[in-house]
Amino acid sequence: MFQGPFDHSIIRRAKSKGLAEIYLHNIRDYASNKHKSVDDYAFGGGSGMVMMVQPIADCINKLKSERTYDEIIYTSPDGELLNQKTVNHMSGYQNIILLCGHYKGIDERIREHIITKEISIGNYVLSGGELAAAIIADSLIRLIPGVLSDETSALSDSFQDDLISPPVYTRPADYNGWKVPDVLLSGNEKEITKWKIEKGYERTRERRPELLNEEE
Ligand code: SAH
Numbered sequence: 001m002f003q004g005p006f007d008h009s010i011i012r013r014a015k016s017k018g019l020a021e022i023y024l025h026n027i028r029d030y031a032s033n034k035h036k037s038v039d040d041y042a043f044g045g046g047s048g049m050v051m052m053v054q055p056i057a058d059c060i061n062k063l064k065s066e067r068t069y070d071e072i073i074y075t076s077p078d079g080e081l082l083n084q085k086t087v088n089h090m091s092g093y094q095n096i097i098l099l100c101g102h103y104k105g106i107d108e109r110i111r112e113h114i115i116t117k118e119i120s121i122g123n124y125v126l127s128g129g130e131l132a133a134a135i136i137a138d139s140l141i142r143l144i145p146g147v148l149s150d151e152t153s154a155l156s157d158s159f160q161d162d163l164i165s166p167p168v169y170t171r172p173a174d175y176n177g178w179k180v181p182d183v184l185l186s187g188n189e190k191e192i193t194k195w196k197i198e199k200g201y202e203r204t205r206e207r208r209p210e211l212l213n214e215e216e
Pocket residue numbers: 074075076077078099100101102103104105106119120121122123124125126127128129130132
């Protein structure tokens with residue numbers, strides 16, 4: 001599941017430039033029981049299997065014995081909702097673990113004793129944490145200095161400054177009568193900047209008004 005997201009485009013470039021390293025660990029390799037099982041029935045009944053404590057604890061404890069981690073993150077629909085502020089903060093971290101759940105989730109004791117942060121990518125349920133982990137990784141890695149070729153471009157993305165990006169256009173200036181706003185062709189830097197800021201606010205008010213009310 002990680003081959004696509006981690007082996008192409010920006011993440012691939014970050015890895016090849018030595019700006020990010022990603023290691024995948026298969027929990028099953030740490031299962032001590034003879035069937036190498038990593039899940040079991042839920043105590044108290046109910047549908048769905050639960051990921052067992054032992055393989056996860058052994059895997060994470062081994063990693064922790066090798067280096068220090070800024071956070072040990074569990075991807076979970078009831079975690080803190082991922083937003084750009086958190087992403088900006090976490091992009092400065094040296095090492096993180098992203099634990100991906102499956103089935104009904106992981107045994108609660110891992111969350112109580114090992115996990116330091118829980119992140120949700122949205123109010124909906126995925127079948128596993130991998131896609132959430134790939135999203136978290138992508139959002140962090142693209143902010144590492146040197147990863148994006150035009151470094152300022154990340155700063156002008158939506159949600160930086162709690163604003164949505166203004167609309168963008170490229171050539172041709174007139175596509176069968178669909179025209180680019182005149183101001184963008186005017187060459188007047190001051191007017192262009194003013195237009196971009198105004199449009200950013202307008203879009204934010206229209207589409208995501210809650211961003212303007214969020215506390216810093
Ligand atoms: N029973 C759980 C859902 C389990 S889904 C519940 O109701 O909360 C299986 C796994 O997918 C989870 O353990 C988690 O790692 C991952 N996952 C599902 N939805 C997610 C989301 N919105 N954000 C982050 N991870 C998610």
